[in-house]
Amino acid sequence: MEANGKIPLTLGFADLSDNDFAALIAEDSTALSPLFERVRVAPARNIPSAEILFVYTHLNENGTIRGSDRSGIRQVAQLTKSALVVVASPNSAASIKNAAGIPGPKTANIVFTADRNGQAFATFFHSLFDKMRNGENMLSAWVDWRLKALSQPTPICPWSCSWPRRGKLHFPNPARHGLMDRTRPHITLPRQVRSP
Numbered sequence: 001m002e003a004n005g006k007i008p009l010t011l012g013f014a015d016l017s018d019n020d021f022a023a024l025i026a027e028d029s030t031a032l033s034p035l036f037e038r039v040r041v042a043p044a045r046n047i048p049s050a051e052i053l054f055v056y057t058h059l060n061e062n063g064t065i066r067g068s069d070r071s072g073i074r075q076v077a078q079l080t081k082s083a084l085v086v087v088a089s090p091n092s093a094a095s096i097k098n099a100a101g102i103p104g105p106k107t108a109n110i111v112f113t114a115d116r117n118g119q120a121f122a123t124f125f126h127s128l129f130d131k132m133r134n135g136e137n138m139l140s141a142w143v144d145w146r147l148k149a150l151s152q153p154t155p156i157c158p159w160s161c162s163w164p165r166r167g168k169l170h171f172p173n174p175a176r177h178g179l180m181d182r183t184r185p186h187i188t189l190p191r192q193v194r195s196p
Contacts, residue, residue: 006037007037012050012054014042015056017058018044031126050082052083053077053086055088078107087110091112110163111162114160120157124158127145139168
């Protein structure tokens with residue numbers, strides 16, 4: 001059964017650098033915004049409240065966000081109450097490994113990106129969100145798409161890794177506007193918050 005409506009959630013884009021990623025944000029916003037009812041693009045160094053949040057940042061080698069000596073992606077997820085946080089800018093494997101190990105709340109599914117592989121990044125997330133809009137949970141949709149993409153002679157997906165700390169997220173049915181996952185209600189914050 002295919003859902004025909006927009007995903008009744010907010011998609012947010014946050015550039016935590018000094019506008020280093022404006023072109024990537026424009027590319028991703030153009031590709032993904034048509035799927036969602038609401039889209040928020042925050043000014044540089046600000047974070048919009050959004051259930052689905054794409055973050056563009058340079059990670060320090062120790063996994064913290066550049067410009068901060070203590071804050072990591074988990075703290076961003078906690079601040080915004082996002083259910084899914086995607087670090088959409090490429091970072092080194094070492095900084096990603098260290099970012100995943102930073103202590104903090106495990107309230108969101110987090111995706112880190114090592115290599116966007118050009119247009120494959122936006123294509124992958126568009127397909128993933130479309131599958132989720134049609135009732136598939138995030139983990140199943142992720143694995144299914146990645147297996148198909150990696151079986152191609154030339155891989156057609158980004159080099160990303162997922163830490164599904166929130167579990168099998170489900171998008172609400174566009175026709176019913178239900179809960180995002182089967183166990184937790186989700187609240188959208190109406191204000192913007194400063195980056196940590």
